[in-house]
C-alpha cells in the first residue's frame with residue numbers, strides 16, 4: 031500500500047476517490063485544493079490548500095490530480111514537477127495485457143482498453159468508455175462516459191471526447207480539440223476547435 035495525495039476536490043475527485051478505494055491498492059492520506067477548503071476531510075488524514083503542496087512532497091508518496099478540466103489538470107502536473115503518480119484502475123474495467131496505461135491516469139468502472147493502445151499520463155477514461163486497439167492517447171485527455179474510440183485513432187494532448195461520442199477508425203484528434211456529446215467524428219480535427227453532430231462539424235464562432 032502506498033500513501034496517495036489527491037489534488038482536487040470537486041465532482042470528478044469524488045469519482046476518482048471511489049475508484050481508488052475500490053481498487054484497494056493505495057490509501058488516500060490527504061486532499062489538496064485551493065477552492066474547496068471548507069469541505070470535510072472525506073476520510074483523509076489532512077486537507078490543505080493546493081498552494082502548500084511543496085511541504086507534502088515525500089519520496090514515498092504518490093500523487094493523483096483529480097481535476098476534470100484537461101487544461102487545469104495539465105497545469106497542475108507542470109507545477110508539481112517531479113513527483114510520482116498513482117495509476118487508478120477500477121476493478122470492473124477491462125484492460126488488455128498488451129495495453130499501456132501511464133501514471134496519473136484513471137480508468138473508470140466498466141471501461142475497456144484493447145491491445146496495443148497507449149493511454150498517456152493524466153488521462154481520464156471515464157465510465158463505460160471503449161478504447162479499441164492501437165489507439166494512441168497523448169496526455170491530459172478525457173474520453174467521457176460511453177464514448178467509443180475505434181481502432182488506430184490518435185488523440186492529442188488535452189483532447190475532450192464528449193459523452194457517447196464515436197471517433198471513427200484512424201482519425202487524428204488535434205491537441206485540445208473538443209468533441210461534443212453524441213458526435214460521430216469521421217475526419218481529423220484541428221487543434222483547439224470544437225466539433226458537434228453526426229457527422230461532426232466544426233463549430234464556427
Ligand SMILES: CC(C)(COP(=O)(O)OP(=O)(O)OC[C@H]1O[C@@H](n2cnc3c(N)ncnc32)[C@H](O)[C@@H]1OP(=O)(O)O)[C@@H](O)C(=O)NCCC(=O)NCCS
Nearest residue numbers: 156174175191192193208209210211212224225226227233
Ligand atoms: C460541444 C460542447 C463542448 C459545446 O459547448 P459550448 O462551447 O458551451 O457550446 P454551446 O452550448 O454554446 O453550443 C454552441 C452550439 O452547438 C450546439 N451544440 C452544443 N453541443 C452539442 C452537441 N453535443 N451536439 C450537437 N450540437 C451541440 C448548440 O445547440 C449550439 O447551437 P446553436 O449555435 O445553433 O444554438 C458541449 O455542448 C458538449 O457537448 N460537451 C460535452 C460534455 C460531456 O460529455 N461531458 C462529460 C463529462 S463526464
